[in-house]
Amino acid sequence: MNGILESTLKTLQKSEHLLSNLDDATLSNVSVSPYYSSIGSHLRHILDFYDCILNPDEHNKIDLTAxxxxxxxxxxxxxxxxxxxxxxAALKQRGTDLERQVMVIDDLGMGTIEMPYTYAALFAQANSHTIHHYAIINYILDRLGIIFNDSVFGYNPTTPRASSLN
Structure with a gap:
């Protein structure tokens, strides 16, 4: 399997661990300011992003807004x-032709646009996007007083850690 997909699966395994330590009430809790979003809404958003990537339309376009x-x-x-x-499971079955071109539709704030990507670039973006949302989830967990025993949850691998700054 390709390193990008292996990294993606390793990142998503953190969702498995997270879900095994939550109940429905905590998953859907929207009490944390300032955005009042839930852990569940962030997990759903992450998974929807991957679902879009794994299901291009008949013209090999991926619409991240749909x-x-x-x-x-x-x-x-x-x-x-x-x-x-x-x-x-779909990621594990995915072929390794990650250099294949695909058109991606997204809204970057000024309406939808189409952009050429490779699947490698899109999966790399999805992995970073997932880590970004894990950081938000970690913030919500902290505000709810829930300890999640994963010292790198929500940290990009290139982020300097306090111990490396000494």
């Missing part, structure tokens, strides 16, 4: 785990 947004994934650990397992 996500599923299944609210059950945001509120039910079992539904979130099932969606995660589906995404991870």
């Amino acid at each position: 996500r599923k947004r299944n609210k059950d994934v945001e509120t039910c650990c079992e539904q979130a785990s099932s969606y995660l397992n589906h995404i991870m």
Whole structure:
């Protein structure tokens, strides 16, 4: 398997660990300011991003603005785990032709645009995007008083750590 996909699966395994330590009430809790988003909404968003990548249209275009947004994934650990397992299984079955070109549709703030990507670049973006949302989830966990025993959860591998700054 390709290193990009291996990294992606390793990153997504953190979602498995997270979900195994949450209940539905915590998954869907929207009490943390300033955005009042839930852990579940961030997990659903992450998985929807991968679902888009894994399901290009008949013209080999991937529309990142056309996500599923299944609210059950945001509120039910079992539904979130099932969606995660589906995404991870599809990634494991994915071919290694990551240099293949694909057109990506996204809205960067001024309406939708189409951009040429390789699958490698898109999966690398998805992995960084996942880590970014893990950082937000980690913030929510902290505000809810929940300790999640993963010292690198939400940290990009290139982020300097306090111990490396001494």
